[in-house]
Amino acid sequence: MNSWTHAQGVLETPQFEWVALSPTLIVVGAAVIGVLVEAFAPRRHRYGTQVVLAVLALATAFAAVVGLAADEHASTQAQVAGMGALAVDGPALFLQGVLILVGFVSVFLFAERRLEPAEHGRAVDSFAAQAAAVPGGTAEKLAVKSGYTTTEIFPLMLFALGGMLLFPAANDLLLLFIALEVLSLPLYLLCALSRRRRLLSQEAAVKYFLLGAFASAFLLFGIALLYGYAGTLSYAGIADVISGAPPAVDPGLAATMGNDAYLLIGGALVVMGLLFKVGAVPFHMWTPDVYQGAPTPVTGFMAAATKVAAFGALLRLLYVVLPGMRWDWEPVLWGVAIASMLAGAVIAITQTDVKRLLAYSSIAHAGFILAGVLALSEDGVSSVLFYLAAYSFVTLGAFAVVTLVRDGDGEATHLSKWAGLGRRSPLLAGVFALFLLAFAGIPLTSGFAGKFAVFSAAADAGAMGLVIVGVIASAIAAFFYVRVIVLMFFSEPQEDGPSVVVPSPMTTSMLGVAAAVTVVLGVAPQYFLDLAGQAGVFVR
């Protein structure tokens, strides 16, 4: 009797730790309700309902994360939940908390309706009236005239966030793949939904989709090979086989575990898939185009949250599954980190578009974070957690500023148009300068505390080479951040330059939160460093 033709015994009811999984369940549940609202609520009520639903769900989910952390789930009560599929431990809860806060703030950015001029007397947001209508065609004019809006963005964003919450908590390869797809597919769609410059937006969606699907196919084949090597999909099981001490060896496992080709190729392909999501060189080619083409609120959300989720998954994979082969992957990731830091910083100098500039800066930051990952110590994990928390809010804030600087064609993203912005609206330019200084890692901003934590963890672990390259790349990067600040404050404003739109309290408060986080994490980082320090241990 073999196992695929006859049931061996009675199927047992799976045990689920509903409380431990509640943050994700709340977010995904709200996304499903959001879809029902789209289907059944009258058009005029949808916007308000969706915004309230998303805000309430994210607030509840954050409360759930805090509750789990207060219940010691991040330290002594860390557990593997959902039949071994999900880890509820320090890094997972910390990153879930950050992701939910990022999502919470992003909702305000998505819901902003005062930036675009009103169409036919109705306030509109930065998303296409009807995504299926041909840009500039009669169908689009009709859709705009009838007041259609794409309120589906809120459930789509919640679904993406649900996948992101699962991604750093995934404790087996099946869930890793599913979480990757759940977070990616809604983002592909969100990229295509810009109200202005729709051809660019659609092009960004096609590029992101084709390259993203290509990368996830590599990840999947890697998963197949790792499964073939170890005969199990669970992280702990694969780690046992790699260390050479599996609990039980059957003939099938005995045949495959001797074959290092499965392990090496499989591990490389999975890491490659994750590096694509992170946007590290040489898997970064999609980043500038997608960041530029996507609607700016989506870019902000994606740039901040995807990086947090993907680095969480990468950390867990390297620290839990593959520590036994660190001598194989360490030199490769050194190369990737150095290439990302240098390429991101150098190419960013030549950019003339604000969104592309921020995209290349995000590539450089992926390199800085990888330096922390390569510390391979508990300090390394907690410094990466802190860096991700600091970086995500700076990124969100920077893209929020980009949505406000506008001229007749929508957002004025060309850098030459930003000349003299500091004289026309000193407050906004000041806030943007704060974010740029944080990106550059100037003291008293969160960026400095993050970079200091990451580089000191790497230096303690003996990775001085990475630290030296990192400091050089930071200096190069500081050049173009400061160049933008000089452009804003010390050059003459253009005659037909863009104006700064006064947003609704939603974007204002969101910018306030991002700036406050940037300053607080820079001036008094110790509490948050301690928090990340306590969250630095993975459960197995």
Added chain:
Amino acid sequence: MSPENYLHLAALLFTIGACGVLLRRNAIVVFMSIELMLNAANLALVTFSRMHGNLDGQIMAFFVMVVAAAEVVVGLAIIVMVYRSRHSASVDDASLMKL
């Protein structure tokens, strides 16, 4: 017959798919090549499942099928949308953004 032959076939199909993505210019064909890569991974999963005598790989293959179907929905929606606005599904024509 040794199950390893199926692994060779899976690797071959995966490579054909990857080459298709890199060489073909029509977005639909590129997308079909990606689906070929996913199915090659499925074949490898099922083969390994047979070699190890447990069901994890087969269950994973089912999940991959569902995900591939969801990906088709999203992907074709995006490609058709682009085709309607540009009257071309070539990935080379989509080049408004350059370095």
